[in-house]
Amino acid sequence: MAVKLYGIPMSRASRCLWMLEELGIPYENVPVHFLGEAQKPEFLKINPNGRIPALDDDGLVLFESLAINLHLARKYDGGKGLWPKSQDDQSRAIQWSIWAMTELEPPVMAVLQNRVFLPEPQRNEAVAKAGEATLARPLGVLESALSGRPYLLGDGFSVADLDVHAVLGLAPTFGKMKFDATPNVAAWLKRCGERPALARAMGRR
Numbered sequence: 001m002a003v004k005l006y007g008i009p010m011s012r013a014s015r016c017l018w019m020l021e022e023l024g025i026p027y028e029n030v031p032v033h034f035l036g037e038a039q040k041p042e043f044l045k046i047n048p049n050g051r052i053p054a055l056d057d058d059g060l061v062l063f064e065s066l067a068i069n070l071h072l073a074r075k076y077d078g079g080k081g082l083w084p085k086s087q088d089d090q091s092r093a094i095q096w097s098i099w100a101m102t103e104l105e106p107p108v109m110a111v112l113q114n115r116v117f118l119p120e121p122q123r124n125e126a127v128a129k130a131g132e133a134t135l136a137r138p139l140g141v142l143e144s145a146l147s148g149r150p151y152l153l154g155d156g157f158s159v160a161d162l163d164v165h166a167v168l169g170l171a172p173t174f175g176k177m178k179f180d181a182t183p184n185v186a187a188w189l190k191r192c193g194e195r196p197a198l199a200r201a202m203g204r205r
């Protein structure tokens with residue numbers, strides 16, 4: 001099979017599984033676990049970072065979940081609208097994807113690690129609260145960007161929405177963050193969260 005995604009679904013690989021399901025292309029999911037398996041020499045040949053996900057697209061090997069999504073959308077969109085038509089919108093999609101990784105992911109993970117993922121004795125509520133405080137500014141940016149439009153680039157769902165939602169969407173899933181102060185974000189989280197392709201990707205968990 002030409003497209004192979006490495007990584008168990010219960011991980012950041014779910015971001016790319018969502019994209020693959022949106023695109024509806026044939027793919028194989030190789031369920032490499034992030035604990036142990038991803039650091040073995042045979043996997044380090046695929047991703048020298050020792051992390052999942054990684055993609056092998058007919059010999060092109062990529063790491064970084066959102067870079068993989070930008071590649072998949074650009075190459076396989078086939079008119080579905082995941083990859084925007086205009087060059088300006090393509091640049092905006094890249095901007096939102098990098099923004100999700102740099103501005104959103106660190107504080108979102110600080111909240112989730114310290115309220116959900118870490119064993120209870122290792123959790124630190126002060127770090128979770130600091131994460132929430134840091135999130136206020138990017139959430140304000142997202143709230144404004146979604147004012148008067150249903151999706152980040154306008155009327156249609158695109159890779160920009162998928163990549164930002166894939167990072168932020170975890171927070172409401174675990175019920176550990178409220179979005180009452182940002183109603184546009186709350187409505188958009190719900191709208192994107194109801195996509196059948198996301199349900200199919202999550203169903204692999």
Ligand SMILES: N[C@@H](CCC(=O)N[C@@H](CS)C(=O)NCC(=O)O)C(=O)O
Pocket residue numbers: 011012013034035038050051052053063064065066
């Ligand atoms: N920025 C990377 C992060 C990948 C990452 O940290 N993946 C985790 C699983 S969700 C992992 O493989 N962790 C194993 C490790 O850090 O050793 C991406 O988005 O692809």
